[in-house]
Each structure stands twice: as structure tokens, then as C-alpha cells.
Amino acid sequence: MYALHGEIGPARTTIKAIAERAGVERLTVYRHFADEGAIFAACDAHFRSETPPPDPAAWANIAEPAERLLAALVALYGFYRRGENMIANAERDAVGLPALAAVIAPRDAILAAVREDLLAAWAVEDRARTRLRAAIAHALRFDTWRSLARVEGLEDVEAAELMVDLARAAAVS
Numbered sequence: 194m195y196a197l198h199g200e201i202g203p204a205r206t207t208i209k210a211i212a213e214r215a216g217v218e219r220l221t222v223y224r225h226f227a228d229e230g231a232i233f234a235a236c237d238a239h240f241r242s243e244t245p246p247p248d249p250a251a252w253a254n255i256a257e258p259a260e261r262l263l264a265a266l267v268a269l270y271g272f273y274r275r276g277e278n279m280i281a282n283a284e285r286d287a288v289g290l291p292a293l294a295a296v297i298a299p300r301d302a303i304l305a306a307v308r309e310d311l312l313a314a315w316a317v318e319d320r321a322r323t324r325l326r327a328a329i330a331h332a333l334r335f336d337t338w339r340s341l342a343r344v345e346g347l348e349d350v351e352a353a354e355l356m357v358d359l360a361r362a363a364a365v366s
Contacts, residue, residue: 194206194211194214194215194232194235194236195236195239195240196214197210197211197214198236198279198282198283199278199279199282200278201282202282202283202285202286203232203233203236203282203283203286203290203293204285204286204289204290204293205286208222208223211232228292229290229292229293230292230295230296233290233292233293233296234296237283237296237297240276240279244272244275244276244279245272246269246272246300246303247265247268247269247271247272249265249307249310251264251268252264252265252268253310256314257314258311258314258315258316259357259360259361261311261314262311262314262329262332262356262357262360263353263354263357265307265311265333266332266333266352266353266356266357267349267350267353269307269333269338270338270342270349270352270353271349273335273338273339273342274338274342274349277339280335281335281339283297284297284335284336304330304333304334305330307333308326308329308330308333311329312325312326312329315360315364317364321363321364321365324363324364325360325363325364327363328356328359328360328362328363329360331356331359332353332356332357332359332360337356338352341355341356
């Protein structure tokens with residue numbers, strides 16, 4: 194099922210296809226997974242073990258805010274590159290699959306916490322803080338990376354540097 198989710202996405206992956214790929218009967222799949230939420234959770238756990246997300250501790254000790262943001266974005270963009278198909282399919286399909294949306298929702302909370310941690314490093318006035326929060330949130334998004342890397346052809350470091358430039362501009366009051 195993991196491979197199918199990466200190839201065609203969770204919404205298009207049927208129990209029949211999972212069973213065929215695994216070489217078992219459909220009933221066997223139903224016995225192992227109580228519902229689609231259990232399937233999505235198992236697939237997500239496998240994805241995280243195969244493609245671990247970056248650890249915020251890697252940039253936590255960088256005092257200079259722009260350097261800290263750059264380190265976080267380079268790490269995050271590398272993760273996006275390694276997990277691109279799975280992340281893209283999950284984000285696309287979560288809109289119509291509440292059980293999948295529930296499984297991937299914690300990622301949004303983690304990114305929000307990373308955003309707030311990165312934002313806290315900047316000494317800016319309130320008006321600029323609102324813009325800076327938006328710039329950092331935008332920089333952290335998968336679809337931002339995908340646009341810069343896949344549509345515009347930037348390397349991950351170049352995309353991260355561009356987003357740091359955006360953050361610096363937003364930080365000016």
C-alpha cells in the first residue's frame with residue numbers, strides 16, 4: 194500500500210489493489226486494517242521511518258535569525274525533495290479524505306511550531322512581525338518549495354536563500 198500511495202495516491206488506492214500488490218486476499222487486508230484511517234496511519238508511519246523529517250535541534254543553536262532560517266529551510270527542502278511524491282499525493286488527496294487529513298494534520302502543527310520558533314529569533318516590531326510570520330510560514334510550505342524547485346528550477350539552497358531574502362525584507366518595518 195505504501196508504494197501505491199506514492200505512485201497513484203491514497204484516494205486511488207483500493208483494497209483490491211493493496212491485496213493484489215501484497216499477494217493476499219482482500220479479506221486479509223481488512224483483517225489487518227480496521228478502516229482506511231488505519232491504512233493511512235500505517236502508511237504514514239512507514240513514510241516517516243523511510244523519510245524522517247528534519248530535526249529542529251539541528252538549527253536550534255544557530256543564534257543569527259537569517260542563518261537559522263536558512264538552515265531550517267535547507268533541511269526541510271531536502272526532506273520535501275526526498276518525499277515529494279508521497280507528500281504531494283497525500284496533500285492532494287487529504288482534501289477529499291477526512292481520515293487521511295486527520296493522519297497528516299499533526300504535520301501542520303509541527304510546521305506551526307517551527308514557524309513560531311524561527312520567528313522568535315527575530316527582533317522586529319509588531320507590524321513587521323506579522324509580515325515576517327507570513328513570510329516564514331510561506332517559506333515552510335511544501336507547495337512553496339515545489340514551485341521554486343520544480344516550476345522555477347531552483348536548487349534547494351537557492352530556494353532557501355530566496356525565502357530568507359523574503360524574510361529579511363518582511364522584517365523591515
